[in-house]
Amino acid sequence: MSDINKEALYDYLLLLGDNSMILGQRLGELCGHGPELETDIALTNISLDLFGQVRNYFQYAAEVVADGRTEDDIAMLRKEHEYKSSLLVEQPNTDFAYVIVRQNFFDHYHYMLLSKLVDSKDEQIVAVAKKSIKEVEYHLDFSSTWVKRLGDGTEESRQRMQDAVNELYRFTRELFKPTETEERMANLGIGADLPSMEEDYYKQLHALLEEATLEVPQGEVFQYGGKEGRHSEYMGYILTDFQFMQRAYPNMKW
Amino acid sequence: MEKNIKDLEAEFQKRIDNGENIEAKDWMPEKYRKTHIRQISQHAHSEVVGMLPEGNWISRAPSLRRKVALLAKVQDEAGHGLYLYSAAETLGISREEMIEQLNNGTAKYSSIFNYPSLTWADMGAIGWLVDGAAIINQVMLTKTSYGPYARAMVRICKEESFHQRQGYEIMLTLCNGTEEQKAMAQDALNRWWWPSLMMFGPRDEESPNTEQSMKWKIKRKSNDELRQQFIDQTVPQADILGLTVPDKDLKWNEDRGHYDFGEIDWEEFWNVVKGNGLCNRKRLKDRNAAWDNGKWVRDAATAYAERQAEKRVSKAS
Numbered sequence: 001m002s003d004i005n006k007e008a009l010y011d012y013l014l015l016l017g018d019n020s021m022i023l024g025q026r027l028g029e030l031c032g033h034g035p036e037l038e039t040d041i042a043l044t045n046i047s048l049d050l051f052g053q054v055r056n057y058f059q060y061a062a063e064v065v066a067d068g069r070t071e072d073d074i075a076m077l078r079k080e081h082e083y084k085s086s087l088l089v090e091q092p093n094t095d096f097a098y099v100i101v102r103q104n105f106f107d108h109y110h111y112m113l114l115s116k117l118v119d120s121k122d123e124q125i126v127a128v129a130k131k132s133i134k135e136v137e138y139h140l141d142f143s144s145t146w147v148k149r150l151g152d153g154t155e156e157s158r159q160r161m162q163d164a165v166n167e168l169y170r171f172t173r174e175l176f177k178p179t180e181t182e183e184r185m186a187n188l189g190i191g192a193d194l195p196s197m198e199e200d201y202y203k204q205l206h207a208l209l210e211e212a213t214l215e216v217p218q219g220e221v222f223q224y225g226g227k228e229g230r231h232s233e234y235m236g237y238i239l240t241d242f243q244f245m246q247r248a249y250p251n252m253k254w
Numbered sequence: 255m256e257k258n259i260k261d262l263e264a265e266f267q268k269r270i271d272n273g274e275n276i277e278a279k280d281w282m283p284e285k286y287r288k289t290h291i292r293q294i295s296q297h298a299h300s301e302v303v304g305m306l307p308e309g310n311w312i313s314r315a316p317s318l319r320r321k322v323a324l325l326a327k328v329q330d331e332a333g334h335g336l337y338l339y340s341a342a343e344t345l346g347i348s349r350e351e352m353i354e355q356l357n358n359g360t361a362k363y364s365s366i367f368n369y370p371s372l373t374w375a376d377m378g379a380i381g382w383l384v385d386g387a388a389i390i391n392q393v394m395l396t397k398t399s400y401g402p403y404a405r406a407m408v409r410i411c412k413e414e415s416f417h418q419r420q421g422y423e424i425m426l427t428l429c430n431g432t433e434e435q436k437a438m439a440q441d442a443l444n445r446w447w448w449p450s451l452m453m454f455g456p457r458d459e460e461s462p463n464t465e466q467s468m469k470w471k472i473k474r475k476s477n478d479e480l481r482q483q484f485i486d487q488t489v490p491q492a493d494i495l496g497l498t499v500p501d502k503d504l505k506w507n508e509d510r511g512h513y514d515f516g517e518i519d520w521e522e523f524w525n526v527v528k529g530n531g532l533c534n535r536k537r538l539k540d541r542n543a544a545w546d547n548g549k550w551v552r553d554a555a556t557a558y559a560e561r562q563a564e565k566r567v568s569k570a571s
């Protein structure tokens with residue numbers, strides 16, 4: 001592999017890992033504070049799966065750069081603009097409706113993405129995708145069930161869900177707008193061709209929202225930037241927690 | 255009638271003395287039922303409140319590996335809460351009732367969780383000492399007379415000993431690390447040592463429940479015996495870490511075959527039990543917030559489930 005493609009592969013692994021990592025971090029904040037023990041357990045489980053995937057991606061990324069950086073260096077020692085997670089996953093745990101809608105918007109995408117990556121030309125990505133897709137199938141099932149329950153639950157829950165949908169919908173298209181790296185990786189047969197997934201994504205998502213008696217927001221101005229390192233105000237605070245130990249106690253083993 | 259109950263009680267005690275388990279559907283004295291509801295629900299609450307001080311470090315765990323392990327640990331504690339609430343429910347109380355008793359302050363939970371978790375080393379110290387002390391109690395409870403409780407304990411104990419090893423391993427890593435890390439470990443031991451000893455409860459002469467509990471095999475060893483067992487097993491572990499147990503009176507007693515140790519600060523113990531520890535109010539506030547903020551979610555899930563059930567019925571007819 002040429003050096004340029006190696007760099008792009010590294011960058012691509014960050015794109016894959018960062019979404020899981022920031023979403024996993026958001027879910028981790030909830031542990032012990034959920035509406036009931038069962039949802040605490042389930043959301044912690046999803047967080048665990050996501051961090052497991054992150055470790056797989058970043059261990060591989062560490063092999064690719066081969067400059068002594070470890071998975072933790074890659075995960076925790078970047079500057080804010082070097083994180084490539086989408087704006088969607090960094091949005092806060094405003095209430096349980098936001099948690100579920102954010103999760104579901106991401107899970108639909110994540111599942112489709114992994115169904116492409118299992119056919120990647122990169123064997124290690126295939127291995128991670130094959131393992132992850134089973135987990136994400138469960139995430140999608142869990143979050144879709146809750147979208148239906150809460151959308152079609154009580155008047156209050158429907159309203160809260162509609163608010164969350166209205167707020168978060170505008171972050172969904174960023175997932176399908178490829179960065180330069182994603183385009184290059186798709187052309188090499190390593191990455192997924194994102195634009196080709198978009199139509200199916202919205203078809204599935206809209207069908208679910210309809211079943212849950214929720215309305216699809218119309219005329220939204222979509223927001224972009226996270227994948228290129230331009231984040232919302234929330235990101236700095238996420239990283240303050242996430243990087244705390246590595247920044248306060250540099251170069252130590254834990 | 256009076257005689258009947260006496261006979262039933264004698265028969266009941268005989269079954270316990272013979273080592274039989276009491277099951278949910280069996281006759282039991284009202285006091286046995288009440289004591290078990292109180293003890294099992296307190297135990298469940300401790301698991302759930304115990305998620306808070308450790309949950310406090312999930313977002314700041316120092317490495318991905320540690321973050322995953324901590325998430326899994328806190329998740330285990332939620333699972334323990336679930337098994338225990340289910341075990342208590344077999345005695346005729348609902349999970350909601352128990353949670354309301356916790357939230358309004360009428361039910362107790364282990365006082366240890368009213369201490370703050372201040373540094374990463376606390377994740378080591380809590381696993382090593384707090385889970386370690388919990389195991390000593392819980393191993394004893396695997397042989398308790400109430401079947402559903404005993405069986406829940408068997409499952410839970412396996413996970414707790416894993417937590418303890420994991421906590422010890424965090425401490426070991428710190429103690430093999432930099433000076434700053436070792437100081438962090440020593441500071442955590444300093445803060446968690448005495449509260450861990452307090453987990454075994456008041457001294458035997460101050461513990462009025464012990465005799466009845468022994469008869470029902472809820473307890474097989476007294477508070478002081480269990481505390482001694484904990485100290486004897488933990489001090490050598492601290493030695494391996496190269497840490498100093500913060501008790502100047504701690505000394506191996508060759509004649510007794512046990513460590514002698516200093517006096518626990520019982521005033522602090524009772525203060526924290528009575529709600530005046532640093533974090534009592536915060537823990538209850540957090541639990542109440544989680545429960546109150548979750549109400550619309552639970553209501554919606556119930557409404558949805560009812561509607562789905564109606565749909566199935568109307569389809570079938």
Ligand SMILES: [Fe+2]
Nearest residue numbers: 301330331334
């Ligand atoms: Fe536990």
Ligand SMILES: [Fe+2]
Nearest residue numbers: 331385414417
């Ligand atoms: Fe534990």
